[in-house]
Amino acid sequence: IEINKDLLPLKAHYFLFNAGTAPIVPFVPTIAKQMGFSSVVVGTIYTVLPIVGMITKPLFGAIADKFHRQKLLFLLFQVLTIISFFLIMFIPSIPQEAKVKFHCHGTTDLKYCPQDTDPPLNECITNKLTSGNQNQTLTCFMDCEAKPFMWDVVCKHWKEEQYCDVKNITDPTRLRFTTLIQMNKIELIDKCLMFVVSGGYFNDGTDSRKVLYCPETEKEYFSTDCDVVCDNTAVTDLLSVSRIENKDATKLYQFWLFFILLILSWAGMAVVVSVGDAICFEMLGSKPHLYGNQRLWGAVGWGTLSLFAGFLVDKLSQGQSYKNYTIVFYMMLIMISADMFVSYKLKFSQTKLSQNMLRDVGKLFTSIRVVLFFVWCILVGLCTALIWNFLFWHLEDLAAQQPDCDHTVWMKTLQGLAMTIQCFAGELPFFFLSGWILKKIGHINAMSLVLLGFGVRFLLYSSLTNPWWVLPIEIMQGITFGVFYSTMASYASIVAPPGTETTIQGLVGAIFEGVGVSSGSLIGGILFANIGGSETFKIFGIITLICFVVHVCIQKFLEKVLGPKEAQYSAPVDALYMLQEDEHEPNLNLSPPN
Incomplete structure (x- = not known):
């Protein structure tokens, strides 16, 4: 050849x-x-x-x-x-953001529901998280919108006495704390992820663990929108979406x-x-x-x-x-x-050249x-x-x-x-x-x-x-x-x-x-x-x-x-x-x- x-x-x-x-x-x-x-x-x-x-x-x-x-x-x-x-x-x-609803009314939980414009929940990660087979404790830092009555709840029921005096509240519009969640308590309900909160703390963990409890008898319902970052990358990525239109x-x-x-x-x-x-x-x-x-x-x-x-x-x-x-x-x-x-x-050479290229084409x-x-x-x-x-x-x-x-x-x-x-x-x-x-x-x-x-x-x-x-x-x-x-x-x-x-x-x-x-x-x-x-x-x-x-x-x-x-x-x-x-x-x- x-x-x-x-x-x-x-x-x-x-x-x-x-x-x-x-x-x-x-x-x-x-x-x-x-x-x-x-x-x-x-x-x-x-x-x-x-x-x-x-x-x-x-x-x-x-x-x-x-x-x-x-x-x-x-x-x-x-x-x-x-x-x-x-x-x-x-x-x-x-930049992506992870937003959840924080509910505190008898029971305390985080709730994540994808918006209509968000991609659906990753099914394989969701199934893994909601299988009930994981015994780890999930730690999530919360940065939430705060209303005046919420500081009273933090003072009276969460036993954070430092916040009983408004002078100690540096930013009254934001409530920042850390939640602890048992991963075998994560559930999928009506296309929303529910995280049951077992406890939490303030001041980067220097305080002792608190029970984040809100009585059902409270006049106002403790519910707020929060930015969240968790120590489990799978959870954070699942909750994180780009909300850029x-x-x-x-x-x-x-x-x-x-x-x-x-x-x-x-x-x-x-x-x-x-x-x-x-x-x-x-x-x-x-x-x-x-x-x-x-x-x-x-x-x-x-x-x-x-x-x-x-x-x-x-x-x-x-x-x-x-x-x-x-x-x-x-x-x-x-x-x-x-x-x-x-x-x-x-090695090549172009031997021909069109004299009127526009006409020929x-x-x-x-x-x-x-x-x-x-x-x-x-x-x-x-x-x-x-x-x-x-x-x-x-x-x-x-x-x-x-x-x-x-x-x-x-x-x-x-x-x-x-x-x-x-x-x-x-x-x-x-x-x-x-x-x-x-x-x-x-x-x-x-x-x-x-x-x-x-x-x-x-x-x-x-x-x-x-x-x-x-x-x-x-x-x-x-x-x-x-x-x-x-x-x-x-x-x-x-x-x-x-x-x-x-x-x-x-x-x-x-x-x-x-x-x-x-x-x-x-x-x-x-x-x-x-x-x-x-x-x-x-x-x-x-x-x-x-x-x-x-x-x-x-x-x-x-x-x-x-x-x-x-x-x-x-x-x-x-x-x-x-x-x-x-x-x-x-x-x-x-x-x-x-």
Whole structure:
């Protein structure tokens, strides 16, 4: 077997760049969730990010074509990706608060009821706390709103004589003390957690333990709102929620730091991907059908590193209430830095230059077949957004509903396994076979197959009750991404007039992400917040299957009216050389058929 050594750095680039982005990109929505942002805020962010790609891809693609600076831009935007992603690690989370009701009337207890805008109680932690099997004493510091009559209760019934004299009360509006709670006395009543208070003390424990008792004969009912911090992290985290309204998120510096760094990193990735694909097709020359053989190494890199990333996050987070993502940022730093080294070794030259790029690109929009191809890219972008941004969110919500906590503990490992299956059982074989598939069924049928795959995949997601059952579904990534991306990239290369290759790759990517993924992110975020993950995937699945039927009907109509050759998204060079690897360059026109 003869190995083309000139293509080895290209394969290494796809492997290393995808290996570098795999530890971070899939986890960004869940990182945002852990920071305290809602699905609406995350969906809004992901509405803007693809628009950034829509602008930067054709803009810098045109600059690369115009000034023959593909490699320079390629390397500079890898640097931008590294810096912007790495800085995300240092952004602090949104401050959270834990509020409870303190009742003292015959019996004394704390009561926590989630508000309508709060996330539901974590089921596995709640079940563990209310099992009655824990014999520890929970200590919680209380900072409560105080009314004048409450100080009389503290003086008379709690026996804190120092507060009998108002001169000793430094802040009459706040009552601060510590409660002691037996953890086997925690109950779940009407979706509210009840903590029975067995005693308490003042002055940081220097006083003796008190019985916090209030007679039922008291004229006024002792009930107040309190901020609470407990010495059990599971309890504190269960009670803590971010009460930042969606409209107020933009007032937080954490939001803007996160948003700006994501914009920069998305711009970096967008240019690296589009320019990298253009370089790839330039190096392949007359054999664009071999694109899948290069791109499959990206799937290998993504699948390998995502598995290790998920496992390491879980391993390094054991015993912690939050996931520790530090390791994934260092993995990204190492892999993309290595990618810069091999990218510098790429040997290629852009031999053609369009004399009138705007005119050449504009001609594409006069072809009904190319316009329909763009519409298909938008539809696939809508579907892809839901998987990229909200699949892991959905899995974490499902895990929180499980009766035990094992699903939550190993959630990142599950997500890493899902990505590994996506790559090795899905993308890799389909990228490898993409040339053969496109020759056998044609671009039109491949596009229909992708829509059908998304529809079935979404309906399967909507029926999940156990998050681990997502693993066999991820094999469908081969159809919904492997076949899709090979079809999109190869057709974009085929229809590109000479000298506009980078521009067209950027334009197609911009339509896919800037219109499709952007819209899907916004719609998905709103639906997730209002109807939940299962119903959102069901709606998307049904609509996608309808689009599949419409796409088939339209193509059958075009085939009948214009003839089969007119309706095919292919060019002679694609059909003749799909499975050949000879070195002869065909003297064929690469423009789309009229």
